Amino acid sequence: MKLPASYDSLLLMVSDVYFLPISDQESSASLAQKTRAILAATPYADIIQPKKICAIKQHFGEQGNEGYLRPEIAKSVIDLVKSRGGLPLMVETNTLYRGQRSNSYHHLMLAHEHGFGIDQIGAPIVIMDGVNGQNQRSQPIPGQHFDRVFTVSDLDFFSSIFVLTHVKGHVGASIGGAIKNLAMGFASRAGKLAQHADFRPTISKKRCVKCGQCAKHCPTGALALEDRHPEGRHLRVTLDLCVGCGECHIACPHDAISFKWGSEGRLLQEKMAEHALGAVINLPGRVVYLNFFMHVTQQCDCWSGENPVLYPDLGIFASLDPVAIDRACYDLALDFYGEDIFKKMWPDLDPTAQVSHGERIGLGTQNYHLQRVS
Numbered sequence: 001m002k003l004p005a006s007y008d009s010l011l012l013m014v015s016d017v018y019f020l021p022i023s024d025q026e027s028s029a030s031l032a033q034k035t036r037a038i039l040a041a042t043p044y045a046d047i048i049q050p051k052k053i054c055a056i057k058q059h060f061g062e063q064g065n066e067g068y069l070r071p072e073i074a075k076s077v078i079d080l081v082k083s084r085g086g087l088p089l090m091v092e093t094n095t096l097y098r099g100q101r102s103n104s105y106h107h108l109m110l111a112h113e114h115g116f117g118i119d120q121i122g123a124p125i126v127i128m129d130g131v132n133g134q135n136q137r138s139q140p141i142p143g144q145h146f147d148r149v150f151t152v153s154d155l156d157f158f159s160s161i162f163v164l165t166h167v168k169g170h171v172g173a174s175i176g177g178a179i180k181n182l183a184m185g186f187a188s189r190a191g192k193l194a195q196h197a198d199f200r201p202t203i204s205k206k207r208c209v210k211c212g213q214c215a216k217h218c219p220t221g222a223l224a225l226e227d228r229h230p231e232g233r234h235l236r237v238t239l240d241l242c243v244g245c246g247e248c249h250i251a252c253p254h255d256a257i258s259f260k261w262g263s264e265g266r267l268l269q270e271k272m273a274e275h276a277l278g279a280v281i282n283l284p285g286r287v288v289y290l291n292f293f294m295h296v297t298q299q300c301d302c303w304s305g306e307n308p309v310l311y312p313d314l315g316i317f318a319s320l321d322p323v324a325i326d327r328a329c330y331d332l333a334l335d336f337y338g339e340d341i342f343k344k345m346w347p348d349l350d351p352t353a354q355v356s357h358g359e360r361i362g363l364g365t366q367n368y369h370l371q372r373v374s
Helices: 028-040 071-083 104-113 178-185 189-196 213-217 247-251 261-280 322-337 341-345 353-361
Strands: 015-021 053-057 087-092 125-127 137-140 148-151 160-170 174-176 223-226 234-237 287-293 309-311 315-319 368-372
Touching: 015 028, 015 322, 028 071, 028 287, 028 315, 053 071, 071 087, 071 160, 087 104, 104 125, 148 189, 148 261, 160 178, 174 178, 174 322, 174 341, 178 189, 178 261, 178 322, 178 353, 189 261, 213 223, 213 247, 261 353, 287 322, 309 341, 315 322, 322 341, 322 353, 322 368
Parallel strands: 015 368, 053 087, 053 160, 087 125, 160 287
Antiparallel strands: 015 315, 137 148, 160 174, 223 234, 287 315
16 A cells, blocks of 8 residues: 555655753643743644644553653643634543553543543543444555554544653653554554564563562463462463563563563564554644653553653654654754663663654654754
8 A cells, every 4th residue: 555645745855843942840830831832833733723623642641650741731732722713632542451541431530530631621531442442443554564554443533633742761662752652542452452462571480489570560461370389389371361561571570571672672663653654644734743751761651650760851842743753852862861761771672663664654754854942
């Protein structure tokens, strides 16, 4: 399959990326004001159509997680949509793993608990993949791993979308940026499974002490600690139940669980790029990406355990190109921190795999023009 002409025409040689620096640990009110400022410096508000639904995509944070973007930031975008006569709608999808975001009921309750109630942000929330993740469509794409991907079915009904992303580390992708937000956030349950299908843990018998921490954090029951076993305490592994989320690797205190990071990590990132393309392929020029490089942690916002901040805040990025904005985040981080923090956090992963593959399949370009906003 080739890219639609309308989408292909937007793949320019160079994409604009706007950047506004922020100070370390600014208040939510200050970040909301700077979100308004960077959008005011761009022409991107013109994508908002009066009396048409404009989706605002954001991760609401897992229970116990503190790294998610605060509702004041989302409200600043919602207010912009309203000022242009648009109809703002917060959107998200459920997770593969068990938890507070695995079904729409508990997901919405958690969003409300985190301050995303309609009275607080001024817009309703829709969990797009349905009560249990069953709402989907099959979207053809010009991919290398897939010729079609499963995404949520409502995407084409939005006149425009703002994608708000908290940039941080990720156990399988090295970087959690705009591409990951699109790929996981707009995929149905089947699409999420397809992305994780090759990501499987290996357990070292020498290192494993059968403490049960991995089983405690395993969201699907793929790992289970059995006390009543002929050989004594036993860790049962059922790979058919594994969804490749990587939670066991993070939870293990004895470094007994590993993945084939080089091959499986790259494959995950490439599949993510292809699902990201499937999400926006029919929305040429109608998706604005806002990347918030702040509260930098090794794990993504799906991790509910201890997730300390490792680096100072950098800034807010804005673009119409998910590849360019993620590449700009990576490049400016190299300069700002003086080292590759993503390679330092996840040394066996290539932080550029998803942007490189995204460029190959036509999701965007790594060539960008950086415009600094004061």
